[in-house]
Amino acid sequence: MVIQFYNTLSRSKELFHKEPGQKVGMYCCGPTVYYFAHIGNLRPYVAWDVLRRLLEQRKFKVTHVMNITDVGHLVSDDDSGEDKIEKTAREQQKSPEEIADFYTDAFLYDLEKMRVQLPHHLVKARKHIPEMIALIQKLEKKGYTYTTPSGVYFDTQKFPQYGKMANLNMDELKAVRQDVERDDAKKHPADFRLWQLNQPHHLQQWDSPWGRGYPGWHIECSAMSMKYLGEHFDIHTGGNDHINIHHPNEIAQSEAATGKKFADYWLHSAFMRIDNQKMSKSLKNVYLIRDIENHQLKPLAYRFLLLTTHYRSELNFTWESIRAAQTTLDKWNEFIQRLQKYAGAHSNNEINALIAQAKEKVEASFDDDINTAEALGELSQFQRRVNGLMDQQKLSKADTRKILEFLQDVDEVLGVFDFAQQETIIPANVLQLAQQREAARKSKDWAQSDALRAQIEKEGFAVLDTKEGFELKALKPAH
Numbered sequence: 001m002v003i004q005f006y007n008t009l010s011r012s013k014e015l016f017h018k019e020p021g022q023k024v025g026m027y028c029c030g031p032t033v034y035y036f037a038h039i040g041n042l043r044p045y046v047a048w049d050v051l052r053r054l055l056e057q058r059k060f061k062v063t064h065v066m067n068i069t070d071v072g073h074l075v076s077d078d079d080s081g082e083d084k085i086e087k088t089a090r091e092q093q094k095s096p097e098e099i100a101d102f103y104t105d106a107f108l109y110d111l112e113k114m115r116v117q118l119p120h121h122l123v124k125a126r127k128h129i130p131e132m133i134a135l136i137q138k139l140e141k142k143g144y145t146y147t148t149p150s151g152v153y154f155d156t157q158k159f160p161q162y163g164k165m166a167n168l169n170m171d172e173l174k175a176v177r178q179d180v181e182r183d184d185a186k187k188h189p190a191d192f193r194l195w196q197l198n199q200p201h202h203l204q205q206w207d208s209p210w211g212r213g214y215p216g217w218h219i220e221c222s223a224m225s226m227k228y229l230g231e232h233f234d235i236h237t238g239g240n241d242h243i244n245i246h247h248p249n250e251i252a253q254s255e256a257a258t259g260k261k262f263a264d265y266w267l268h269s270a271f272m273r274i275d276n277q278k279m280s281k282s283l284k285n286v287y288l289i290r291d292i293e294n295h296q297l298k299p300l301a302y303r304f305l306l307l308t309t310h311y312r313s314e315l316n317f318t319w320e321s322i323r324a325a326q327t328t329l330d331k332w333n334e335f336i337q338r339l340q341k342y343a344g345a346h347s348n349n350e351i352n353a354l355i356a357q358a359k360e361k362v363e364a365s366f367d368d369d370i371n372t373a374e375a376l377g378e379l380s381q382f383q384r385r386v387n388g389l390m391d392q393q394k395l396s397k398a399d400t401r402k403i404l405e406f407l408q409d410v411d412e413v414l415g416v417f418d419f420a421q422q423e424t425i426i427p428a429n430v431l432q433l434a435q436q437r438e439a440a441r442k443s444k445d446w447a448q449s450d451a452l453r454a455q456i457e458k459e460g461f462a463v464l465d466t467k468e469g470f471e472l473k474a475l476k477p478a479h
């Protein structure tokens with residue numbers, strides 16, 4: 001059982017270096033809460049939820065931190081344009097805090113619907129301004145900053161490894177960054193603002209050693225991750241749009257300040273397209289979770305759809321694909337119910353081997369950079385085999401219990417199936433009566449069969465005849 005992750009830093013799969021039982025720090029770049037999250041935005045959070053679930057299932061002690069960006073994220077990731085939150089605040093004539101809090105709640109509600117677990121620390125940028133100022137001061141002391149009338153900048157040329165994450169050298173970065181806001185006082189196009197100054201119309205402002213202003217978006221993640229996870233931690237995640245700007249900036253400012261490696265593993269999720277097109281307002285394809293619900297589909301069907309594609313592969317969302325995901329998920333839940341209700345008596349001595357084989361393959365897929373798509377492929381083969389065995393009555397109740405246990409283990413990672421339907425506990429004598437009745441039916445002894453049915457009912461159970469034999473249902477709800 002060795003977990004491997006694709007680390008964007010090395011552009012290769014690397015073995016996860018920790019042992020079960022050890023602590024694992026995981027920081028996931030969170031949303032900028034200026035509007036409802038669209039379904040593309042939600043993709044990374046499902047991916048990292050599965051990552052956390054996998055680590056926890058393997059007994060790592062995970063501390064999961066995620067930020068809520070409620071200040072400083074400008075319309076363009078490269079520090080240009082208006083602050084996203086303030087733009088909405090002006091449009092809706094509300095305060096930036098009201099906007100941020102409203103969309104944070106909406107975001108958390110979407111996560112809940114998709115069974116994404118809340119991080120242990122969900123941290124708001126505007127509540128961590130002193131930590132950000134302290135980090136900038138540290139950088140200033142070490143000579144990594146310079147100040148212009150528009151703000152305090154990080155001097156990327158003082159950090160020679162700057163382009164490592166993006167896999168670009170400083171000249172290439174210059175070329176890539178032609179679109180970056182012109183600030184003639186900037187020494188290099190890749191330099192980025194740590195603290196913004198002289199923006200009198202900005203609503204959220206704080207005093208700082210450099211004057212009134214507000215933090216840059218990038219410094220938020222460094223200050224908050226280090227506060228909750230320490231100067232060096234294990235896993236840092238985000239969407240792959242962060243590979244070229246946001247994450248190189250986080251690495252530069254954190255490592256320059258501490259002299260330590262910031263995070264060991266950098267995982268990035270791929271983008272999603274809609275009907276093979278970019279999501280955009282003009283194409284009217286910026287769908288929200290509520291649009292999924294308005295199509296009479298469940299948010300969990302969307303989670304299932306995401307799981308059917310590896311997190312690093314681009315995904316093409318269509319209404320057809322999510323409908324198919326809903327159908328497959330429904331089949332899984334029906335399968336689970338069938339297993340829960342199954343009451344056959346023919347014990348199968350190959351079942352342990354069948355489960356062990358499926359378990360090995362599924363775990364190997366999870367361990368291989370969280371390949372949920374491959375795991376689901378294995379699982380659907382397993383489902384077909386087991387359904388076949390139930391059709392032929394070649395399983396016992398005890399066998400189905402083992403199968404259910406295995407599926408529950410798998411779902412600790414996937415978080416998508418429904419086991420809620422309470423399994424009825426059937427007393428041994430009732431099961432025996434039902435088996436005797438089944439035998440009577442087979443020998444066409446209807447009188448005996450009816451007598452046994454009456455006896456079963458006296459015990460509080462109804463017996464139904466099914467394709468694979470019989471099913472027992474409690475007449476009164478279990479208490």
Ligand code: AMP
Pocket residue numbers: 030031032033040041042043044238239240241242270271272273279
């Ligand atoms: P924002 O809240 O605007 O900062 O966006 C949050 C994150 O959502 C982005 O940084 C991306 O990683 C992710 N994201 C945005 N659009 C898509 C998309 N179409 N597919 C997948 N992820 C996306």
Ligand code: ZN
Pocket residue numbers: 028029030221238246250
């Ligand atoms: Zn971040």
